[in-house]
Amino acid sequence: DRFLEKNRDFCVHPPAGISIAIQGVTDSNSGEIIWSPALRHRHIPLVKSLSERYGSAVQMSNDANCIATAISQNNNLHNDGDFAVIMLGYGIGMGLVLNGKVYNGDFGTAAEFGHTKYQPDGPLCNCGRRGCLEAYIGDYAILRDARGVIDLPDTNNLHPSEDQMMDLVARARRGDTGLAELFRHAGKVLGYGIANLIALLGPKQIFITGSGARAFDMMEPELRRGLDEAQVPELSRNPTITYLPWDKDLALQGAIGQSLLRHDENMFQATATVRD
Numbered sequence: 001d002r003f004l005e006k007n008r009d010f011c012v013h014p015p016a017g018i019s020i021a022i023q024g025v026t027d028s029n030s031g032e033i034i035w036s037p038a039l040r041h042r043h044i045p046l047v048k049s050l051s052e053r054y055g056s057a058v059q060m061s062n063d064a065n066c067i068a069t070a071i072s073q074n075n076n077l078h079n080d081g082d083f084a085v086i087m088l089g090y091g092i093g094m095g096l097v098l099n100g101k102v103y104n105g106d107f108g109t110a111a112e113f114g115h116t117k118y119q120p121d122g123p124l125c126n127c128g129r130r131g132c133l134e135a136y137i138g139d140y141a142i143l144r145d146a147r148g149v150i151d152l153p154d155t156n157n158l159h160p161s162e163d164q165m166m167d168l169v170a171r172a173r174r175g176d177t178g179l180a181e182l183f184r185h186a187g188k189v190l191g192y193g194i195a196n197l198i199a200l201l202g203p204k205q206i207f208i209t210g211s212g213a214r215a216f217d218m219m220e221p222e223l224r225r226g227l228d229e230a231q232v233p234e235l236s237r238n239p240t241i242t243y244l245p246w247d248k249d250l251a252l253q254g255a256i257g258q259s260l261l262r263h264d265e266n267m268f269q270a271t272a273t274v275r276d
Contacts, residue, residue, distance in 0.1 A: 068095025191226025
């Protein structure tokens with residue numbers, strides 16, 4: 001209601017489309033947020049509610065899928081062929097592009113890379129299960145494990161700030177071996193996850209980005225080592241692994257790109273209907 005009061009023009013003249021990038025598990029078919037670490041509730045029918053209120057074409061996608069869209073629309077970033085983008089941050093997400101299209105799966109929730117398993121009965125993931133890749137690589141996992149290495153202020157472990165994470169990175173680079181080992185181990189776990197991705201799908205390129213890639217220079221050597229340890233040599237096709245610095249919001253770019261694509265599709269469909 002406060003938004004409506006402050007943005008009356010938005011309601012009187014609704015936008016041609018609304019596109020939303022969501023962190024967490026989303027059903028792109030039904031437009032439902034199944035679970036997000038940013039929200040208290042689950043199974044939120046967000047697209048339906050917004051469509052009813054604003055009467056616009058509304059679409060919602062996982063933020064990593066939005067990044068995949070942004071990359072697919074930039075020929076300077078990727079070569080032709082299938083690719084995956086792994087987003088490191090508070091959680092771990094993945095966008096997958098197959099045959100030129102972002103792959104959502106039949107149920108709209110495909111490519112949840114962060115919730116594939118590294119170790120049965122491993123540390124607790126924020127999803128409520130144990131042993132997920134995210135439980136080793138996500139920001140909250142790094143901060144949780146850092147408390148066992150150094151003394152840190154008593155703050156909310158589940159929602160580390162960028163300042164907190166950059167402080168850990170700075171300490172590791174200044175010579176704190178315990179913290180450096182946390183980032184190296186995160187790299188190894190990521191390498192094992194990428195080995196599974198290559199064995200299953202064999203993408204031509206793999207991009208690694210997101211705010212959580214701030215320590216990629218410390219993670220990469222162990223990532224490569226973990227990849228070599230886990231990968232069956234006969235299955236290795238040596239996909240290009242590219243680090244994209246998080247210096248621009250690719251999720252926002254991709255959300256805009258998805259909305260424009262939907263707008264163009266609707267416009268051409270309307271034109272074809274009129275001609276018929």
